[in-house]
Amino acid sequence: MSSSISLAYSVDADDAFMFHAVGAGAIDTAGLAFTHRRADTAALNRLAIEQAADVVAVSVGVYPSIAGAYQILPHGASIGRGYGPVVVAPRPLRPDQLNGLRVGIPGATTTAWMVLRLIAPRAAGVEIPIAPFNRIFDAVAAGEVDAALLIHEGRLLYPSRGLRLVTDLGVFWRERTGLPLPLGVNVIRRALGPALVERVSAVLRASIAWGLAHRPELIARLAGEDRGDEALKNPALIDEYLGLYANADTAALPADGRRAVDRLFAEARAAGLIEAGAAQAVDWAP
Numbered sequence: 001m002s003s004s005i006s007l008a009y010s011v012d013a014d015d016a017f018m019f020h021a022v023g024a025g026a027i028d029t030a031g032l033a034f035t036h037r038r039a040d041t042a043a044l045n046r047l048a049i050e051q052a053a054d055v056v057a058v059s060v061g062v063y064p065s066i067a068g069a070y071q072i073l074p075h076g077a078s079i080g081r082g083y084g085p086v087v088v089a090p091r092p093l094r095p096d097q098l099n100g101l102r103v104g105i106p107g108a109t110t111t112a113w114m115v116l117r118l119i120a121p122r123a124a125g126v127e128i129p130i131a132p133f134n135r136i137f138d139a140v141a142a143g144e145v146d147a148a149l150l151i152h153e154g155r156l157l158y159p160s161r162g163l164r165l166v167t168d169l170g171v172f173w174r175e176r177t178g179l180p181l182p183l184g185v186n187v188i189r190r191a192l193g194p195a196l197v198e199r200v201s202a203v204l205r206a207s208i209a210w211g212l213a214h215r216p217e218l219i220a221r222l223a224g225e226d227r228g229d230e231a232l233k234n235p236a237l238i239d240e241y242l243g244l245y246a247n248a249d250t251a252a253l254p255a256d257g258r259r260a261v262d263r264l265f266a267e268a269r270a271a272g273l274i275e276a277g278a279a280q281a282v283d284w285a286p
Contacts (some may be wrong), residue, residue, distance in 0.1 A: 005200055008037045008044055009186075011131065013222050013238050014245040015057050018076055018186075020218060021210035022203065031202050038132045041151065041184075042107025049109075054189045055200065060182045061111035061268070067279030069190060071197065072261075074284055075205045076186035077253045078245040079260065084170025084181040085112035086155045088163040089141060095119050095141060095167040104128040104136050104145040112151050114268055115169045118176075122269070124193040130154075133228040137161050151182045151183075153241050157231055169185035177267075179260040180249075188285050198286045208251050215242070258284070270275045 007022070009015040015038075021027045022034050039047070041059060048056040056070070063072065087098065088143045098120035105113045105125040113125055126145050128136050136148050140163065147166060151159060173181040183239070186204065197201055200239055219242070223235045231237060249257060261282055268274045 003031075003196060004033045004035065005055065005083040005192075006035045006053045007055045008039065008047050009057035010041055010044060010152070011227055012032060013232075014078060015240050016220055016222055016225070017211045017242055017246045018057075018204075018208050018250065020221070021207040021214075025226065026214075027203070027206045027210050030199055032200065032203060039107070040129055041095065041110055042127070042129065045107060045109040048187060051189065054192060055186055056200065057184060057186050057206070059107075059111040060185055060264060061110055061114040062109040063185065063261075063282070064274050064278035065109075066187065067281070067283060070187035071283045071285035073188055073191060073201055073204065074253055074286070075201075075208055076249055077182065077250060077257060078184035079249050079253070079257050080170035080173075080181040080183060080244070081249075082170055082174045082180075083168060084115075084153075084173065084183060085149060085151045086158065086168050087116065087147055087149050087166040088140075088158045089166050090163060092164055093147065093166045095172075097134050098123045098147060098166065100124070101184070102126050102144075103144040104139050104148040106130045106136075106149065106151050110171060111181075112149050112262070114264070114273055115173060115181065116149055117265060117273055118271055119167060119169075119172055125149075131228065132217075137163075153232055153237065156237055156241060157229075160231070166230065173260075177260070177263050179256055179263055182257060182261045182264055183245075185253075185261075201285055205251075208246075211246065212248075212251060254280060258282075
């Protein structure tokens, strides 16, 4: 039986890498028809809150708010092993000095903002969409914000913009917990039913495996995409970025990654960063 499955994911290289084989017809899709929608991280989190897509690439931090409608897929995750989003500024700052400052953030529902509030709970987040890509750098240069929280490829490009590292959230998290930092996951709608959830999961797992097996080909393809900044077309930068967030952990999230998700939610609840009525348990799809 043919079913139509709506996919929603970001314009960033790791998501394009994961879902390419499905869109290109490079793998057997088990009789499923997939539609593709791409948006920035904050918009994707809103789509999941609105239950507007069957599979959505979301921030881990938004999951307690959507757990009633979605399970987390055991593949497709982005985790940082001693690295992660970074906070940067035009002048030297200690992490504690972010309290009271305006920090440009990629969205109030992002994992990065959740973790930053564990470091600097009184930082003032100013939402700046990650598209167009240079908007956050322009905001810092114009003095609209005092510092910037960078996710995705921005963490690799800030030195070329003359900015200084304040803190790396992945380093902070590893020192605090000894665990990797879970940043993004793919979630799937429960309403599809167990059989279809398992079928879709198998196809998406195969898509990630195809990407990993055809990495040079995909890097060349990604280098040809216009994502708003010429720097994002650099094959070396794409290769470095995929090494961080499209790897063996993406193919199958290991046990320490799952423990890290639980620990993140425990820390966030203790800090009052998750609503009291939000789901307590993490539900993993097959």
